[in-house]
Amino acid sequence: MDSLIYAIDNFLNYISVVGFSKLLRIFWFFFFFEMFRYIIVDFISLIFIKIKRFSNKDKREAAIKQLYNEMPLVSILVPGKNEGKHIFKLVTSLKEQTYPHYELIIVDDGSDDDTELICRDLKKNGYIDYFIRNNVRGGKASGANTALRLSKGKYIVHLDADCSYDRDAIEQILIPFYMDKRVGAVGGNVMVRNYADSLVTTLQAFEYIDAISVGRMVASHLGIYRVISGAFGAFRKDLLNRVYGWDVGPGLDGDITVKLRKMGCKIVFEDRAVCLTNAPSSFRKLIKQRLRWDKSLIRFRLRKHKDVFFPDSNFRLIDFVSFLENILYALVLNLKWYFYLFDMMFNYVEIIGFILTMNIFLYTLSNYFKLLVFNLFREKKHAKFSYFVLFMPLMVFYHGYFLRIVRTIAYLKEIFFKSSYKDSWNPEKTSVFAKKMGI
Amino acid sequence: MVTQEQLDIEADVIKFKDLSILHITSPFDFRLYKLVKFDAIIIHFADIDFVSFMVKKIRSQQNPKISLIPIFLLNMSHTSDIFVKSLIDGVIFSIEQIDLIEVTIRRIKARCEELYMAKSISFEAKVINRTFNLLYTRDKKMLQPYPYHQSVIGYVFPELSVHFTEHDETQVFKILEIIEKENLVKSTFYQRIYTCTSCTGGILNYREVCPKCQSSNSEEEDLIHHFPCAYVGPLKDFKNKLDDSLNCPKCNKHLKHIGVDYDKPSLLYTCNECNHKYQDLHVKAKCLVCGQDNDVENLAPKSINTYNITKKGEDVAINGYLSTSVDLDEMKGTISFDIFKVMLSYELERLRQNDNTSNIAYIKIANAGEIYSRIGSDRQKALIAEFIQLLRSNLRSSDFITFYNSSTLIISLNEIPNKVANNILNEIKELVVKLMTRSFKSFEAEIITKVFPLNTDISYELQLQTLLVNCENG
Numbered sequence: 001m002d003s004l005i006y007a008i009d010n011f012l013n014y015i016s017v018v019g020f021s022k023l024l025r026i027f028w029f030f031f032f033f034e035m036f037r038y039i040i041v042d043f044i045s046l047i048f049i050k051i052k053r054f055s056n057k058d059k060r061e062a063a064i065k066q067l068y069n070e071m072p073l074v075s076i077l078v079p080g081k082n083e084g085k086h087i088f089k090l091v092t093s094l095k096e097q098t099y100p101h102y103e104l105i106i107v108d109d110g111s112d113d114d115t116e117l118i119c120r121d122l123k124k125n126g127y128i129d130y131f132i133r134n135n136v137r138g139g140k141a142s143g144a145n146t147a148l149r150l151s152k153g154k155y156i157v158h159l160d161a162d163c164s165y166d167r168d169a170i171e172q173i174l175i176p177f178y179m180d181k182r183v184g185a186v187g188g189n190v191m192v193r194n195y196a197d198s199l200v201t202t203l204q205a206f207e208y209i210d211a212i213s214v215g216r217m218v219a220s221h222l223g224i225y226r227v228i229s230g231a232f233g234a235f236r237k238d239l240l241n242r243v244y245g246w247d248v249g250p251g252l253d254g255d256i257t258v259k260l261r262k263m264g265c266k267i268v269f270e271d272r273a274v275c276l277t278n279a280p281s282s283f284r285k286l287i288k289q290r291l292r293w294d295k296s297l298i299r300f301r302l303r304k305h306k307d308v309f310f311p312d313s314n315f316r317l318i319d320f321v322s323f324l325e326n327i328l329y330a331l332v333l334n335l336k337w338y339f340y341l342f343d344m345m346f347n348y349v350e351i352i353g354f355i356l357t358m359n360i361f362l363y364t365l366s367n368y369f370k371l372l373v374f375n376l377f378r379e380k381k382h383a384k385f386s387y388f389v390l391f392m393p394l395m396v397f398y399h400g401y402f403l404r405i406v407r408t409i410a411y412l413k414e415i416f417f418k419s420s421y422k423d424s425w426n427p428e429k430t431s432v433f434a435k436k437m438g439i
Numbered sequence: 440m441v442t443q444e445q446l447d448i449e450a451d452v453i454k455f456k457d458l459s460i461l462h463i464t465s466p467f468d469f470r471l472y473k474l475v476k477f478d479a480i481i482i483h484f485a486d487i488d489f490v491s492f493m494v495k496k497i498r499s500q501q502n503p504k505i506s507l508i509p510i511f512l513l514n515m516s517h518t519s520d521i522f523v524k525s526l527i528d529g530v531i532f533s534i535e536q537i538d539l540i541e542v543t544i545r546r547i548k549a550r551c552e553e554l555y556m557a558k559s560i561s562f563e564a565k566v567i568n569r570t571f572n573l574l575y576t577r578d579k580k581m582l583q584p585y586p587y588h589q590s591v592i593g594y595v596f597p598e599l600s601v602h603f604t605e606h607d608e609t610q611v612f613k614i615l616e617i618i619e620k621e622n623l624v625k626s627t628f629y630q631r632i633y634t635c636t637s638c639t640g641g642i643l644n645y646r647e648v649c650p651k652c653q654s655s656n657s658e659e660e661d662l663i664h665h666f667p668c669a670y671v672g673p674l675k676d677f678k679n680k681l682d683d684s685l686n687c688p689k690c691n692k693h694l695k696h697i698g699v700d701y702d703k704p705s706l707l708y709t710c711n712e713c714n715h716k717y718q719d720l721h722v723k724a725k726c727l728v729c730g731q732d733n734d735v736e737n738l739a740p741k742s743i744n745t746y747n748i749t750k751k752g753e754d755v756a757i758n759g760y761l762s763t764s765v766d767l768d769e770m771k772g773t774i775s776f777d778i779f780k781v782m783l784s785y786e787l788e789r790l791r792q793n794d795n796t797s798n799i800a801y802i803k804i805a806n807a808g809e810i811y812s813r814i815g816s817d818r819q820k821a822l823i824a825e826f827i828q829l830l831r832s833n834l835r836s837s838d839f840i841t842f843y844n845s846s847t848l849i850i851s852l853n854e855i856p857n858k859v860a861n862n863i864l865n866e867i868k869e870l871v872v873k874l875m876t877r878s879f880k881s882f883e884a885e886i887i888t889k890v891f892p893l894n895t896d897i898s899y900e901l902q903l904q905t906l907l908v909n910c911e912n913g
Contacts, residue, residue, distance in 0.1 A: 110704070120719055132718055134664075134704035141669035142704070146662060149672050150707075150716050244689035248669045433667035433700065437690075 011361075014354060026348060026355060029340050030362050033333055038215075039366055045218040046377040052221075056179070063178035067099075067171070074102040074170060075153030075237070079143025081108070083161035084115030091127040093164040099171040102157075103129040105147040110137030139426045140230075141252050145245040148237075156240055158253075160231040163277045164193070166380070172273035173234040184239045184265025185257065186273070187225065188232030189213055191382040193276035199391075200286055203398040204279040206371070206388050213271055214374045220269035224322035227254040228267065232275035239265060248434040250425045251296025258305050261319050274380050287406055294410030295420040297330055304439050334407055363396040453481070455537050458544060462513075462534075469493055475504045479544045481531070483513035491520045498526050498573065498601045503556060506569060507576050509547045511540050521585045525597035528577070550576040555759045566614055568760040570599045571623070574748060575756035582615075582746040584629055591728045593632060593641030594743050609639050615746060623752035623760075626744035633724070633738035640728030645735070647720040649710035653732065656711040661703040667692060673707065772827045772840065779841035779849065783899045786853055790895050797893045798852040798860040799902065801910045802830075802867065804875075805885040807846030822878065829874060833867050847910055849903075857892040864888040 015023065024031055053060075076094065078087075087106065094104060106128050108115050116133050123131045130150050134143065144158060155174060159165075166172075169188065176186045190212055195205030212229070219225040228235075230253035243259045246252045261267055280286040301323055307314070308323045344355050371392060375385045413419040421435040422428075453460040461477040463469055466489055474480065474497065484490055490512065500506040509528045518524060528547065529540050554572055574582070579598070587595040591608050600611050618624050634641050646655040660673040663685075670676075670689035677685040677694060685694035685701075694701045709716050724733045748756070774782070786797055823845070830840055830848070839851050852860040868886045875884035891906055893899075 123719065130716065132662075132705055132707070134662075136702055136704045138664045138666075138671070138702070138704050139669060142664045142671050145669055145671040146664075146705070149662075244668070244670055246669060248667070429699075429702075430666045430669060437667055439668070 011354075011357065015358075026344070027358065027362060029333075029337070030359070033329070034363075035366065037329065039369060041222075042214060042218045042370075042374065045221045046214070046374060049217060049221050050377060059179055060175065063175050064171075066178045067174055071101050072154035072174075073152060074099065074155045074157055074174065074234075075147075075151030076102050076104045076157045076159055076170075077107070077144055077147035077151065078105070078159050078161050079107040079109055079140055079147055080111075080115075080161040081137060081143075082111045082113045082115055083108075084111065084113055084118040086162040087115070087118055087122060088127075089164055090159070090161055091122055094170075095127070096167050097165070097170045098168045099174065102170060103151070103153060105130040105132070105150055106161075107131075107143040107147045108133045109140065109143040110134050137427050139248060139430050141246040141248050142430070144252075148240060148245045151237065154237055156235045156237050158230060158233050158235070159275075160277065163190075163231050163275045165232070165276070166274040169232070169273045169275060173232070173270050176268045176270055177234070177236070180266060180268075182266040183268055184236050184260050184263070185228055185267050186234045187216060187220075187228035187257075187267070187269045188234070188273040188275050189216075189269070189271045189380065190229050190231050190275050190277055192279045193382070194278045194281065195383045196387070198281055199394070200283055201279045201281055202388070202391055203395060204286065205383055206367075206391065206395060207399065207403075208279070209375075209378070209388075210367075210370055213378055214370065216269040217271050217377070219322075220267075223266075223318050224325055225267050225269050226257055226261065226322050226326060228257045229253055229275075231277050232273065233257075234273075235260070236265075239263065247439055248426060248430045250292045250420055250423050251300055254296055255300050255304065258300065258308075258319075261322070262305070262308070262314060262316075264316065272379055274382070276382060283402075290403065290406045291410045291413070292420070292423055292425055294330075294407045295414040295423075297326070298411055298414035299418075299420050301327055330407070331411060334404060334411070337404060338408075359400070360393065360396050363400055364393045367392045367395045452477075453534065453537065455541065458541065460537070460544075463493070471496065471500065471505060474508055475502065477508065478548060479509035479511065479528075479540070481511045481513050481534075481537075482515075484515075487515070487518050487520060487523070490515065490518070491523050494523050494526050495601050498598075501565070501569075503551070503554070503569070503572060507547070507551050507572060509540070509544045521587050521595060522597050522601060525583075525585070526573075526601060546578075547576050550578070553757055555757060563614055563617060564760050566599070566602045567618055567623070567755070569602065570614075571748070571752060571756035571760065573598050575753065580748050582624065582748075584743045584745060588642070591638070591640040591642060592634065592741075594630070596746075612741075615744075618752070619746065621751075622749055623755055624746035624748055626746050628742060629745045630743040632741050632743055633735075634741050635724075635726035635729060635731050636733050636737055636739055637731035638726060638729040639739065639741075640726045641741070642727040643724040643733070643738070644727055645722060645724050648723050649708075649713060649715050650717055650719065650721045651715040652710060652713040653721070653723065654710055654712035657708045658711060659706055659708050662705050662707050663694070663701055664704050665689070665692070665694065665701045667700065671704075770823060770827055770842065772831045773848075774839055774841050776841050776843065776849075779839060779851070780899070780903065782839055783851060783903065786851060787893060787895060787899045787902075790893060795854045796856050797854055798857055798890050799893060799906055800850045800852060800860065800864050800888060800890040801843070801847055801906055802850065802864070802871070803847045803887045803910055804871075805846075805887055825874065826871065829870055830867060833863065833870065843907065843910070849906065852890070857890060860890045860892075864890055 078090065091104065094102070104127070106119055108119060108131070119128060119131045122128045130147075132146055132150065134146065148156060155177065157170060157173065173186050173188050176183045190208060192201060192205035192208050194201045196202065216225055233253065239260055242263065243256070246256050249255075257267055280289050305323070308319045344352060348355060371385055371388055375381070418435060421431040423431070451462050451464065453462050458478045459476065461474065461480040462483065463480060464483045466484070482490055482493060494510060497508060497510060498506055510526070512518075512523075512527055512530045513534070514532055515530060528543050531537065531540060554575070570582075574580075582596045582599060584594040584596055586593060589605065590600065591605055592611070596611060596615070599614060600608060603610055619626055632641050633643065635643065647657075648655045649657055660675070662671055662673060663677055664671045665687045668687060668690040670687050672688070676688050679686050686692070687694060692700075697703070705718060707716055707718060708720060722735045724735050724738055725731070726733060783799065790797055827840065830850070834840070834850065834852070837853050841849050843849050852863065865888070868888050871886050872884050889906070889909055891902065893902060
């Protein structure tokens with residue numbers, strides 16, 4: 001204990017000796033980018049969001065009233081393969097919804113398990129309105145488009161079969177459409193159901209709180225929100241029809257959001273519309289998932305939708321900023337981090353121990369700040385924030401090292417090998433054409 | 440072949456040797472009461488529906504002289520009516536061929552003379568009697584089902600079904616159940632049918648219907664999936680107004696080769712009534728008898744069997760069938776034969792635990808057929824009831840009685856020595872003879888009784904069997 005106090009004392013003494021200017025030189029990466037974007041901007045935005053919510057209270061009440069007066073039909077689309085085991089839980093959580101006027105369309109994309117039997121039985125018992133069985137797998141996009149073709153609702157809600165939803169989730173995700181007529185799509189708030197299962201799920205749970213619950217609230221407020229999660233998103237059907245639905249994945253949820261943004265629609269995030277999902281329970285599964293997710297940044301931002309960067313008749317500054325922010329923070333700074341590491345190794349090799357310790361200290365401190373302060377701005381929570389307190393120091397390694405390395409591998413694989421087109425998540429027959437067409 | 444000279448044709452009557460045959464050539468010649476005077480009839484009439492009507496009418500008559508009369512058709516070899524086919528005795532192509540049917544007429548006549556015309560207690564017993572009489576006189580050994588579109592069940596047993604109108608046809612199965620239970624026939628599986636849940640009709644129209652509005656007015660269409668852009672839609676979305684080629688409405692690409700750039704992953708039905716789109720067709724079975732629309736999962740399965748007549752059945756055909764086990768089960772003061780067996784097993788078990796003696800006995804009216812044939816069914820029932828009352832008043836309440844058949848009763852006389860049981864039976868025998876004499880002045884009933892002490896070392900089944908064999912032979 002004494003030695004720990006001694007080490008901390010030494011560390012703090014060293015900081016005071018080094019001085020602020022040298023600290024900035026060494027930790028510019030943290031102060032100018034990470035702290036600025038993810039602490040200061042987020043914090044200020046959250047304050048504005050809070051104020052806006054308070055001032056819009058009546059407007060929101062009126063929107064809820066209007067929603068229930070109009071009571072539009074909502075089509076809930078659930079495409080998937082071998083999801084039979086999750087369907088009952090899903091339909092049960094939908095049966096409990098406060099918003100009653102919906103039709104549930106499930107598309108079985110060539111399952112080779114009991115999904116068809118389960119769904120047919122549920123349909124017979126009135127839990128499912130439409131069930132379409134595709135004998136041959138066509139991919140998630142074709143499944144979603146099949147469901148879209150059958151849907152009759154004014155709004156489309158896209159769900160993942162392995163998720164469950166808060167009782168008011170559908171109602172909450174519809175409200176933004178009635179608060180602002182320019183809203184074309186709304187993203188739901190995805191939280192981790194199995195956060196207590198293992199270390200990897202706990203770390204992901206906090207990551208979801210940070211990046212999704214808070215991160216997307218801020219992104220939405222700033223107008224740069226760009227990924228409506230496939231697990232929970234609502235769309236105006238007329239707009240989906242105008243873009244002919246989803247394109248070949250993986251990454252189709254981000255792709256459809258960008259397509260709608262490019263049409264000039266307002267895309268917003270609704271943190272009060274809560275969906276629970278099971279996060280990957282092992283690091284191996286997590287790596288596989290993240291490699292798939294991260295590749296889509298290169299595929300969709302830099303290739304398919306690169307026109308966002310070029311000034312033409314469809315150019316919109318906000319889309320440009322949204323993409324730029326995404327590429328800067330996710331790609332450029334991710335690669336820059338390696339240069340930073342080299343810089344420190346060559347120029348400050350004698351104090352590398354201090355730098356690493358200080359890094360951990362700064363990031364842990366900022367994570368605690370997020371956990372304690374940002375948490376106050378979240379209206380709906382699934383896990384107690386106290387559960388995460390002990391895990392905060394580990395978040396530095398998870399987010400700063402593990403995810404960064406996975407992301408780098410994904411980017412390199414996609415940049416040099418276009419490996420997203422070989423991902424077995426999507427059937428090869430469709431990926432071949434998507435690659436040929438550059439989509 | 441006979442010549443016209445050998446035939447004595449007078450109006451509609453043909454005399455051949457000692458046979459007198461009615462020749463019906465017009466509906467006006469058909470008078471049922473006239474038939475008793477003839478040995479056979481020949482129907483020469485073009486309208487097959489009327490022929491069918493006549494045949495059914497004749498065979499369903501109560502008077503055996505009419506219902507069993509040999510029927511032949513003249514010049515009508517191609518009839519598809521299963522009743523006509525099954526219930527006639529042959530076809531000739533000219534009157535000169537009358538010698539060909541002579542043997543058949545004489546054989547049927549001879550068999551009819553063998554029959555003992557018993558008067559049955561109930562309607563069911565009467566139908567069984569008449570059916571077995573017809574089968575026996577035609578030397579038929581089985582009741583065969585035939586598919587028949589005019590039957591509400593879809594199948595008929597012509598010799599039996601002829602006694603029922605199409606609305607009462609379900610009664611046929613009740614009769615079949617009785618005769619099988621009483622070992623008059625032995626069944627063999629022939630076909631399984633599904634019947635309406637409302638009326639047990641078997642004429643069902645199976646339709647694929649919309650699961651929402653139950654309409655069968657629907658169209659099917661293939662859903663096409665275009666691989667490059669993931670567009671999914673029905674064929675009409677891809678159709679080009681200019682030519683026959685298919686173009687994707689999303690990416691404008693030309694669809695080239697199924698399996699390469701597009702496929703048809705599923706089939707979709709659209710209801711023309713409610714516009715509902717679905718894949719899982721509901722199959723409904725509409726009953727054409729009562730109109731009920733049944734879910735196929737709920738249809739009631741029913742086995743259609745063929746029924747071969749047993750030795751006991753043949754005996755019934757000759758000696759008559761007075762009452763069904765159902766009729767006898769309903770007699771007050773008796774228990775059913777099945778219950779009797781259960782109680783007998785308990786009694787035997789009880790005897791094994793103490794040193795008492797119990798007995799089983801039978802009382803058989805050997806000439807019951809002769810008695811019953813003199814009186815009507817209501818009087819028969821009354822006589823049997825009186826008979827049971829007489830027994831009950833001479834037995835203790837702990838003794839139980841069952842009918843083995845309409846002329847034989849089996850009694851369990853519990854906890855009395857064999858000698859005493861014999862004495863009781865002899866007293867009853869005398870009383871029964873007196874009862875019969877009182878009822879039928881110039882008639883003496885022949886009563887046979889026998890008492891067997893129950894043996895705890897032998898199973899009740901074997902002891903009952905011994906008693907019944909003794910009864911049959913006695």
